[in-house]
Amino acid sequence: MRVHVADHPLVTHKLTVLRDKTTPSPTFRALTEELVTLLAYEATRDVRTEPLDIDTPVGPTTGLAISNPRPLVVPILRAGLGMLEGMVKLVPTAEVGFLGMVRNEQTLQPDVYAERLPDDLSNRQCFVLDPMLATGGSLIAAIDYLFARGAVDVTAICLIAAPEGLDAVAKATEGREVHIVLGALDEKLNELGYIVPGLGDAGDRLYGLV
Ligand SMILES: O=P(O)(O)OC[C@H]1O[C@H](OP(=O)(O)OP(=O)(O)O)[C@H](O)[C@@H]1O
Ligand SMILES: O=c1cc[nH]c(=O)[nH]1
Ligand SMILES: [Mg+2]
Secondary structure (H helix, E strand, O other): OEEEEOOOHHHHHHHHHHHOOOOOHHHHHHHHHHHHHHHHHHHOOOOOEEEEEEEOOOOEEEEEEEOOOOOEEEEEEOHHHHHHHHHHHHOOOOEEOEEEEEEOOOOOOEEEEEEEOOOOOOOOEEEEEOOEEOOOHHHHHHHHHHHHOOOOEEEEEEEEEOHHHHHHHHHHOOOOOEEEEEEEEOOEEOOOOOEEOOOOOHHHHHHOOO
């Protein structure tokens, strides 16, 4: 598993505002979208492309285009939905699938309550969006879904991760092509399974519902 932690002052600045408990939902949503765009730049570094011949007003040249089959972007509901617009702004030709998951707050195990993905993902590059990688249970379940359908590689974009969750994902996905792009790698998980210092419950902060 390849992990990239963004080391850029713009990312850290925006994350600092996001973490602040006084930041209201509208600002939180705007910053989440801006952050995913910055992280997507790194996450799409290995997106598959093919040469494309075009004519500029001055003459012919060969550029490149994102190859078919198009990349699949999969936000994990709810909180991952806050990252979708930022991602598709950068990769407008991507297809979008959805996975709805909620972590049981007692067992910390993810429950899948919605799934809308293409049946056949063979030869597809997939980009999973979820702001928080805590125990890793939700991301492991999402990655398992995608590989079970034939995905060839999966890149997850997360704003914040805990070291415990990152280790769990690395173990569970050994031997598979999995990349993780993070805005920050935090200190630890607390006894309730929240990332410390983290930003609290990302879904609640985005959408204000419990
Ligand atoms: O790594 P894990 O321990 O699995 O925790 C991370 C998950 O928790 C949050 O979702 P949550 O279950 O709160 O659902 P929500 O997005 O609807 O708030 C977050 O968006 C991840 O999906
Ligand atoms: O810190 C955490 C852990 C899981 N889910 C969140 O939204 N935040
Ligand atoms: Mg939540």
